[in-house]
Amino acid sequence: MLVEADEFVSNDGALIGQERAKKALNFGLGIEAKGYNLYVMGEQATGRFTLVQDYINKIAKTKVSPDDYCYLNNFDDERQPVALKLASGHSTSFVKDVENLLDEILDTFPAVFENPSFQRKKAALVRANEQRYDLAIDEVESYALERDISLIEENGSISFSPIIDGEPISDKEFASFDEAKRQSYYQLIDNLETRLNEALIEVPMWQRETAEKIRNLKKSSAEQAIKPLVKQLEHKYRDDIAVLQYLKQMNTHLIDTVIELMGDEPSKDEKADEYDKKSVLTETYVPNVLIKNIPQNGAPIVYEANPNHQNLFGKIEYTSVQGSVYTNYRMIVSGALHRANGGYLLLDADKLLEQPYVWESLKLALKSKQLKMELPQQEVGMSNSITQTPQSIPLKVKVVLMGSRELYYALQDYDEEFKELVRVLVDFDTEIDFNQANVNSFVAAAKKHSIQIGLESITQSALKRLVEYSFRLAEHQSKLSARVADVIELINEAHYFASQSFSNLLDTQHIEAALEAKRNRTGRASESLVQEISEGHVLIDTDEFAVGKVNGLTVLEVGDTAFGTPARITSTVYAGASGVVDIEREVELGQSIHSKGVMLLTGYLGNKYAQSFPLTVSANIALEQSYGYIDGDSASLGELIALISALTDIPVDQGIAITGSINQYGEVQAVGGVNEKIEGFFSLCYLRGLNGNQGVIIPRSNKLNLVLDKTIIDAVAKGDFNIFAVSNVDEAIEILMKQEAGELSSRGRYPKRSVHYHAVNRLYNIANIVNGSDEE
Helix, strand or coil: CCCCHHHCCCCCCCCCCCHHHHHHHHHHHHCCCCCECEEEECCCCCCHHHHHHHHHHHHHCCCCCCCEEEEECCCCCCCCCEEEEECCCHHHHHHHHHHHHHHHHHHHCCHHHHCHHHHHHHHHHHHHHHHHHHHHHHHHHHHHHCCCEEEEEECCEEEEEEEECCEECCHHHHHCCCHHHHHHHHHHHHHHHHHHHHHHCCHHHHHHHHHHHHHHHHHHHHHHHHHHHHHHHHHHCCCCHHHHHHHHHHHHHHHHHHHHHHCCCCCCCHHHHHHHHHHHHHHHHCCEEEECCCHHHCCCEEEECCCCHHHHHCEECCEEECCEEECCHHHEECCHHHHHCCCEEEEEHHHHHHCCCHHHHHHHHHHHCEECCCCHHHHCCCCCCCCCCCCCEECCCEEEEEECHHHHHHHHHHCHHHHHHECEEEECCCEEECCHHHHHHHHHHHHHHHHHCCCCEECHHHHHHHHHHHHHHHCCCCEEECCHHHHHHHHHHHHHHHHHCCCCEECHHHHHHHHHHHHHHHCHHHHHHHHHHHCCCCCCCCCCEECCEEEEEEEEEECCEEEEEEEEEEEEEECCCCEEEEHHHHCCCECHHHHHHHHHHHHHHHHHHCCCCCCCCEEEEEECCCCCCECCCCCHHHHHHHHHHHHHCCCEECCEEECCEECCCCEEECCCCHHHHHHHHHHHHHHHCCCCCCEEEEEHHHHHHCCCCHHHHHHHHHCCCEEEEECEHHHHHHHHHCCCCCCCCCCCCCCCCCHHHHHHHHHHHHHHHHHHHHHC
């Protein structure tokens, strides 16, 4: 399909193709029933995240913005903070109102306690207490004077002294008295001290009563000052019962806090004192906003890149106060589930399941529809610190998991709850149909990105080259790759080469330069293998003929790079009954799919040649100079040709490599990596010199997958290199062995001098040899 430049129309940002995924997204995001969360299945870089965000954004804007949530101090039990629901966007204003209330209280106190009226009332209470004390002392003093004893009050202590001639005597004078007189005074003073103690026994009670009256005075004064301030807030939030209940509880607690903080004399450092008071009030009364939404924004969309337990469910922070661990309701931090509540939460399923406790906690939250902040490590005894148990919050969220195909089916098989909670599968295609609409979208995306990175435009030829590159990624002549990110990456790299040539227009040569640079960066391994083959370290022939030897084609993956390389397949046949032995399997290098491909060879031999006698043969098959694990059945066609060559002693053209899978009836089946395989063998032939006879054999069903490098296309067009497409083993035999394969006649025989004729005769002779040996 050729698309003219003026046909490249922009779109609204919808992703290229993926109609199945779009329909599934519309359904999953639209249905409100319980358990209809989504699993977005597809490979990385297919644009699944972009599509999900695009669709959710459109739907989220039409939704009502969810409520805000705050955590409040629970004055009855500080370990269990209370959750407060507020209308969307109202949490900020409520916090501001509480902060203003506290500022007004700081402005009001301790001035209320310094008011002359309060001071007079306080002084009266203190004075009344002092009068009672003075009256008790006066009574004892009068009693003492009547007995010529003086009551002396000094430095807060009371003592007694005899009076002689109207004056208290000194200790020296008292010592001059005779013993009888001193004893009489001792008895008298003891009596006075007893009377004094009896008179003052109620002093502590008087002081307690006075202190209680002063506290009540402070309380009533504080209540009178605070009540109108709180009343304003109560009036503003008169329609919100939860807020009114909190304000009522706060009012009672606030009075006690104010008395405790501001009832005493201010310290000398007034600024520090003011800061400490405000800090205490803030930490005690200001709501902790956990979820804050903007009414005009609709439903929230949250993507959590690192879904560990704290990031998802929130956390409770701690601090150290005088060596002790401390926390409160203000140290509760929201998680992604809090922020996405009432909206949509996007998670990478693979990362989610790697985190301990998270998947089970998420399932519990979705089933209960309650978001409870718990520390899972406490359940297993990993923490014994004093913590909080915040009140749970109602949860309504649509979870969108993004993960691999393998993980989805594993969860389906092993987790029964997964089926109940994730009912919608959004399956992303790895390929996109090549039609006008998708090409237009592809081109629009390429143009848009080019402009975003600073380019003025992109030429039509460059756009066509990008489409060809997408074909190559998809390995299909009529499908684009869904890995749009790889195309974007190529544009970025081509932009670099455009800037190097001081061009603001992206053209084909810049894209080719980027592709060549990438091949150069990642081509060391492939070039080393070709060099080893050319130097003879790895035995691969690209001309002449050989018996029992075939050049197979393999694909090696190193990091994010895949490249093809030839591998020699050899086979030997001899008389015996051990069957076809896969040497790779015997040494545990052949994986299950490869071993299956080799075992199919026996089925083919028996069906093709041994209809009238028992199949009796001993043969070995190996991939020479292969020292790693081998999997896949794409070498089975080459292995069969090598086996037939060894069986018939007919040589195989070494200038032609082969790839393909077969079934027991000799039909050739499609394989993967066909482009890389062809390019790998072509590189070797090109290095040694093309002679026009070299080429590769591929399954006919792989023709649609051919998206080859221009160098190979030109070589094929000139006749310097050949690509043969076959649908059965016979076609491959005739190309490689240059002889007629042979067709079974109505009499059940193959033509003489045909390959199959020689194979039947050889197998018949081996069967006779082996059976004859058995009879002996």
